[in-house]
Amino acid sequence: MTEHTASGQDIRIALDVMGADKGVGEVLDGVGRAYASGLKAKISLHGREDEISSTLNGLGLSDKPISIAHADDVITMNDKPTEALRRGKKSSMWSAMASVKSGDAHAAVSSGNTGALMAMGVLQLRKIEGIDRPAISCIWPTLRGRCVVLDVGANVEATAKQLVQFAIMGEAYFRALTEKEKPSVSLLNVGSEDLKGHDLIRTAATILKEADHEMNFTGFVEGNGISLGEADVVVTDGFTGNVSLKTAEGTARLIGSWLKEALTSNIVSKMGALLVKPSLEEMRAKMNPSNSNGAPLLGLNGLVIKSHGGSDAEGVAAAIKTAETLANHPFQDEIRRTVAKVEARAVAKHLPLEEPAEAAAE
Amino acid sequence: MTEHTASGQDIRIALDVMGADKGVGEVLDGVGRAYASGLKAKISLHGREDEISSTLNGLGLSDKPISIAHADDVITMNDKPTEALRRGKKSSMWSAMASVKSGDAHAAVSSGNTGALMAMGVLQLRKIEGIDRPAISCIWPTLRGRCVVLDVGANVEATAKQLVQFAIMGEAYFRALTEKEKPSVSLLNVGSEDLKGHDLIRTAATILKEADHEMNFTGFVEGNGISLGEADVVVTDGFTGNVSLKTAEGTARLIGSWLKEALTSNIVSKMGALLVKPSLEEMRAKMNPSNSNGAPLLGLNGLVIKSHGGSDAEGVAAAIKTAETLANHPFQDEIRRTVAKVEARAVAKHLPLEEPAEAAAE
Numbered sequence: 001m002t003e004h005t006a007s008g009q010d011i012r013i014a015l016d017v018m019g020a021d022k023g024v025g026e027v028l029d030g031v032g033r034a035y036a037s038g039l040k041a042k043i044s045l046h047g048r049e050d051e052i053s054s055t056l057n058g059l060g061l062s063d064k065p066i067s068i069a070h071a072d073d074v075i076t077m078n079d080k081p082t083e084a085l086r087r088g089k090k091s092s093m094w095s096a097m098a099s100v101k102s103g104d105a106h107a108a109v110s111s112g113n114t115g116a117l118m119a120m121g122v123l124q125l126r127k128i129e130g131i132d133r134p135a136i137s138c139i140w141p142t143l144r145g146r147c148v149v150l151d152v153g154a155n156v157e158a159t160a161k162q163l164v165q166f167a168i169m170g171e172a173y174f175r176a177l178t179e180k181e182k183p184s185v186s187l188l189n190v191g192s193e194d195l196k197g198h199d200l201i202r203t204a205a206t207i208l209k210e211a212d213h214e215m216n217f218t219g220f221v222e223g224n225g226i227s228l229g230e231a232d233v234v235v236t237d238g239f240t241g242n243v244s245l246k247t248a249e250g251t252a253r254l255i256g257s258w259l260k261e262a263l264t265s266n267i268v269s270k271m272g273a274l275l276v277k278p279s280l281e282e283m284r285a286k287m288n289p290s291n292s293n294g295a296p297l298l299g300l301n302g303l304v305i306k307s308h309g310g311s312d313a314e315g316v317a318a319a320i321k322t323a324e325t326l327a328n329h330p331f332q333d334e335i336r337r338t339v340a341k342v343e344a345r346a347v348a349k350h351l352p353l354e355e356p357a358e359a360a361a362e
Numbered sequence: 363m364t365e366h367t368a369s370g371q372d373i374r375i376a377l378d379v380m381g382a383d384k385g386v387g388e389v390l391d392g393v394g395r396a397y398a399s400g401l402k403a404k405i406s407l408h409g410r411e412d413e414i415s416s417t418l419n420g421l422g423l424s425d426k427p428i429s430i431a432h433a434d435d436v437i438t439m440n441d442k443p444t445e446a447l448r449r450g451k452k453s454s455m456w457s458a459m460a461s462v463k464s465g466d467a468h469a470a471v472s473s474g475n476t477g478a479l480m481a482m483g484v485l486q487l488r489k490i491e492g493i494d495r496p497a498i499s500c501i502w503p504t505l506r507g508r509c510v511v512l513d514v515g516a517n518v519e520a521t522a523k524q525l526v527q528f529a530i531m532g533e534a535y536f537r538a539l540t541e542k543e544k545p546s547v548s549l550l551n552v553g554s555e556d557l558k559g560h561d562l563i564r565t566a567a568t569i570l571k572e573a574d575h576e577m578n579f580t581g582f583v584e585g586n587g588i589s590l591g592e593a594d595v596v597v598t599d600g601f602t603g604n605v606s607l608k609t610a611e612g613t614a615r616l617i618g619s620w621l622k623e624a625l626t627s628n629i630v631s632k633m634g635a636l637l638v639k640p641s642l643e644e645m646r647a648k649m650n651p652s653n654s655n656g657a658p659l660l661g662l663n664g665l666v667i668k669s670h671g672g673s674d675a676e677g678v679a680a681a682i683k684t685a686e687t688l689a690n691h692p693f694q695d696e697i698r699r700t701v702a703k704v705e706a707r708a709v710a711k712h713l714p715l716e717e718p719a720e721a722a723a724e
Contacts, residue, residue, distance in 0.1 A: 198519070250586030
């Protein structure tokens, strides 16, 4: 499989138009917004042609480099990954991914079922050589800007070796996304002292310290360190990452609700609220998950961007633009090279690379 | 060991005055505030007598039922639990705990080193019969009031059996704290469908469903469900619980910082901020961790309340008042009876109670 590098209008994105919670109209609206905010890439829309063209007609996008690739079936949010693989070869999701495999597209973007997308990605594009398990990342707003957290749900468990691979993938992705040459990478743990946490996290830390000299590995970070911006890349297993991400979402909603209550609690507060409203709108924009929507399935031999199932048009546009950015900075080769190098060094130094997760019980 | 029930002014609390981040003055100030807000219990102050009496003199508490129990040594935040056990028998922490053991006090309260406190608790008071490992809980503000989350740091791993025990302990504690007869209890997981998550969490869910008919067990809750108030008691292992708690703290700080920025970003916002300030102060009070300070070490044969190391006087007062509340509703016997009953039923039904955590790998 060759790596596709391209830029600007040469980039081709395959967009799975079906299977999103808010429907085809919202996804196509997102396409319009992406172009309105400067997107140059060509987009092929994968899904039911009649539904797509009738919706597209009203959007005034006829001068944009958009094509339609018909696909009969739709993978729903309720389909199990195994079912999606068995019955889904005529689906829009399969079709978009096949475009990446054939080289027709540099990236696939889908707001559909995550498990199905991952299963199809592994089957069609295969995993990068040396990667045990792909991971799903998220972009997390912080006091200092943003960071990448992974895994946030692809695997409920991870061995030390897999955590090392997640670290390498997260670093390459963050660099491609932000062009920061040496992003800092930390392992999520329950304490910053070396003695705390699971054995397998300590093992992963040792391997990263001893075998990846090029990485700016900064040790452990605790849960509060994510939002405080203590690391550019935060590495954890998919269970902890998912709980952590959703805890942050719940906390933000709780505080948002309290804030609303406070600003409407009496007439004086309501007057004050009118004055602070514009500033609060800017703050709300920072908190809006749509702005950071669109995360690559890391570890696949090709670029597949997962857009949140409930994304609005703004979110879809963000995911499409992320696809364009990352297509300009392909990082699959870099991941493969780094993993090979780190594992060779770990073996040479007799580091416990192959220790299974089960042996790490405290 | 007998269980001590008492009420109002008959309750005796042993307060470890040393080892808190903000010093003896802040802790004693907390004692004053606790009495000012209606505390009736007697308090014995454990620590260096000269330091305590000289500080106490200026606080105008001479009419309160306060006594001093001299102890030479102090456990510091840097002492390892094993060191604390070996060298700490003359410490204020040991002395406060010994009062509970002897029956001189109904509860011990300490803002000192958590690991040392837990180790001393297990050694002096012993674990409740049937409990494998004690747990640390926290009180978490939610959209619907508050919930209890445990374990938040005593054990980095938990077997299915231990999760079941945490659920039973959390339920008894929540009932004692709030007098709600049937608190809802959920297991923290990555998805609300039965198929998701670790095997051991599913096993714990099966045991709670099949063997604890009296519990209002409501299945799984995701990370966002904690702050949304979807359960009264949220059960997880100490690693996930600690990461989740600290993630919420970090998120709250991030949003707080953005809010401050928004309210001072221009002259109009600053004017508005003056008007909304009183309402925001009320909101800040809800978010103030001091209000929910003071969590029992669950699973010990006696009441030991851990106050946050960095607590201010308000926080210390809250912990002391929690000690008084819980001393009025002893729940150690209830935990012992429920654990015995649930385990007997699980054995009778051939539920996989003894499955070790390692066997639960995906």
